[in-house]
Amino acid sequence: MSTIHEWEQYTADFPQELKLILSMIKGDLTVITPEDAQIRIKGMDWQLFLQLAHHHRLYSVLYLKIKELNSAIIPAFVVENLKQQYTTNTFRMLHLTAEMEQVCGAFRERGIRNITLKGPTLAHDLYGDISLRTSKDLDILIPFDDVEFAEEILESLGYESKEGKRTPTVASWKWREHHICYKHPVKRTQVEIHWRLNPDSGRETDFELLWKRSRFSTYTQTPVRMLEREDLWAYLVTHGARHGWFRLRWLLDIDQMIRSMPLDVKKVERRLKAEGRLSIGSQALHLASVLLDTPLDANYLALLSSHERVGEKLARRGVVFMNEMIESPADVKSYRSYLFALRSTRQKLFFFIERLYPSTWDVDQLPLPRSLHFLYFPLRPFLWFWRRIKRNTMTERG
Structure with missing residues (x-):
């Protein structure tokens, strides 16, 4: 359990509206008198409250929390706004469910094994109710060698690549990237096909396992696969950390898993250690315990302590992104x-090695015949420098 001092340190720069959102999620307003609750919300900027609720994708959870209060202390227009967003999200998640079953079914029928990473299945798995979590797209993991075939299937279903038709490129493009994004122009649904769980070149569990x-x-109703719970926990903390936890919804997912889902935490710890991500697990536990009062048993505390100093430093850096209503960290x-x-140290080494490999940007910038693709290696520093010069020039002109 976190201390009041830790809470104050982590939330020092948070507006009172964001602090109220956190308090509501924790259920703080249900254990105090209506008079004390009235004092807590005095001077609240309710428009900013609604903006923050939307930014952090917490409107559905907040709507139900306010209903539980059964009190008139929250302005009616705020409750109505949250109710509308809750209702809209419910229909959106039902729509995504139908699309998920169609896409996963199409892959399955053509022999492509697939695992859903988030979306409606995750919402149901964590909250027992798809309306309590938001999703803008479907994230589906498939084997590395099936990516091109999966693209053909998506195109046959009417999907279009968000990046447009990919330029024939060097063989390393799938090694340097981890997913591609497709959007349906009519249904307005988005599908991300993953062949790796993470964009970095660190060690991670292969698809077969x-x-x-x-x-x-x-x-x-149709067979849709999900990650094993321990793999899911490791994936969600890595995903949240990589995005700076700039949406509190991701941290609430971790809180919900810890509270309601039995996990073999020792197994999680071994997998994070094998991938060099123990500090990320520690960061997530620091943030959840301080901001959401997530209860940590002895096994979770051992995981938190495995890289406690680094995890706490990362946690303090992470709250910076939560405090900014940004579209991208x-x-x-x-x-x-x-x-x-x-x-990790190993991942930092791979990061520098990866910089030496040609990218799709190099190919777009200087198209060469496939027989001459080997020239991208010696040309890469020059192409990179050329892009920097052009970018700086455009910035100055702009």
Whole structure:
């Protein structure tokens, strides 16, 4: 359990509206008198409250929390706004469910094994109710060698690549990237096809093992696979950390898993250690315990302590992104150095090695025949420098 001092340190720069959101999620307003609650909300900027609720994708949870209060202390227009967003999200998640079953079914029928990473199945798995979590797209993990075939299937279903038709490129493109994104122009649904769980070049569990350990969702009528719970926990903390936890919804997922889902934490710890991500697990537990009062048993406390100093430093850096209503953590100046701090020593070494490999940008910038692709290696430093010069020139003109 966190202390009041820790809470004050982590939330020192948070507006009172964000602090109220956290208090509501924790249920603080249900254990105090209506008079004390009235004092807590005095001077609240309710428009900012609604903006923050939407930004952090917590409107559905907050709507139900306010209903539980059964009190008139929250302005009616705030309750109505949250109710509308809750209702809209419910229909959106039902729509995504139908699309998920169609896409996963199409892959399955054509022999492509697939595992859903988030979306409606995760919402049902964590909260027992798909309306309590938001999703803008479907994230589906498939084997590395099936990516091109999966693209053909998506195109046959009417999906279009968000990046447009990919330029024939060097063979390393799938090694340097971890997913591709497709959008349906009519249905307005988005599908991300993953062949790796993470964009970095660090060690991670291969698809065959993830598939062997995967389980069927209890939500869908057709067979849809999900990650094993321990793999899911490791994936969600890594995903949240990589994005700087700039949406509190991701941290609430971790809180919900710890509170309601039995896990073999020692197994989780071994997997994080094998991938060089123990500090990320520690960071998530620091943030959840301080901001959401997530209860940590002896096993979780052992995981938190495994890299406690680094985990706490990363946690303090992470709250910076929560405090900014940004569309991407990359909009924050410190994001690059934060991302680098997340990496283990081995991952940092691979990061520098990876910089030497040609990218799709190199191919777009200087198209060469496939027989001459080997020239991208010696040309890469020059192409990189050329892009920097052009980018700086455009910035100055803009």
